[in-house]
Amino acid sequence: MSKAIVTGGASGIGAAVVSLLRERGHDVVVLDRDPSDGIQVDVTDAAGVQAAVDEAASRLGGLDLVVNNAGVGAAGTVADNDDEEWHRVFDINVVGMVRVSRAALPYLRGSGDAAIVNTCSVAATAGLPQRALYSATKGAVYSLTLAMAADHVGEGIRVNAVAPGTADTPWIGRLLDAAEDPEAERAALEARQPMGRLVSAAEVAEAIVYLASATATTGTVLGVDGGMQGLRLRAPRGR
Known part of the structure; x- marks a missing residue:
């Protein structure tokens, strides 16, 4: 089983990743500004x-x-x-991911199955x-x-990414709370994803954990977006 660090691992997608990795027997340390069980760190602080x-x-x-998940939104x-x-x-x-990856590289080079x-x-x-x-x-x-x-890739380190659609995370919750009509705003966000709902943090975590163990996969950005990127559905008749 792997030895992993997850940034932004105290909430949202990061917490779901930590939970799933541990459930599957991996050893995980959380890196977060406010960790419940890990190491406190701000990814803007190189030292x-x-x-x-x-x-x-x-x-x-x-x-x-290394799961580089720490991030913030912007509107x-x-x-x-x-x-x-x-x-x-x-x-x-962006630079936060660079700092974490740079610090981790010497350790990853010593792994027989390294992934970011x-x-x-x-x-x-x-x-x-x-x-x-944000975009x-x-x-x-x-x-x-x-x-x-x-x-x-020549060092045996695979690097991949997940690309979620609108996910049901604390940040989206705060955006909805700030909207004039939270229910209407949520309905609009759900409607723009062809599956008709927000992506769950657990679903994104499944994709991250898959990429962590997909030994022939590198340089891939895996969409977890309910069809948002690739599908163009016809509008119902009469519209």
């Missing part, structure tokens, strides 16, 4: 990330799997967020309204995943 990864590897006796058009916010969100969503799985988003490849900043960061994660896969 803190290095120390946290070193501590996790020491606890586990090595590292086989609005390009006009709605200032430079400071753009830098902040990129620092967390990044949390991307359908927003990387589908134009969504009011998501300019830009996830587009960067998409490209970063492919480049890392190319860089490290």
Whole structure:
């Protein structure tokens, strides 16, 4: 069984990944700003990330799997967020993954079955309204995943990503709470996914754990989006 770290592992998709990995017998250390059972770390702090990864590897006796899940959301058009916010969100969503992966690489090189799985988003490849900043960061994660896969395949380190659609996570819950009509907003989010519902954190976790063990798979971004990216359904008659 693998020795794994999961960033952003205290809630949402990350917590679902931690639960599923442990259920299947893997040893996991949570890295989060507010962990319930792990190591506290802010992915924007390079020294803190290095120390946290070193501590996790020491606890586990090595590292086989890194799940780069820590991230934040952002709403609005390009006009709605200032430079400071753009830098902040990129620092967390993109450079945070770089810091964790960089710190973990020496340990992964010593594993016989090493993998990195990044949390991307359908927003990387589908134009969504009011998501300019968030989409830009996830587009960067998409490209970063492919480049890392190319860089490290020769070292036996597989790098993949999942691209969820709108997932039923605490961040989406906060967006709905802030909406003028939360029920109508939820219905609209569900309607834009062909399966007619939000993706669950557990469903995304299943895909992440699959990629962690899919030994012939690297450089893949796996959609978990209810058909949102690939399907174009006909509207009902009369519309």
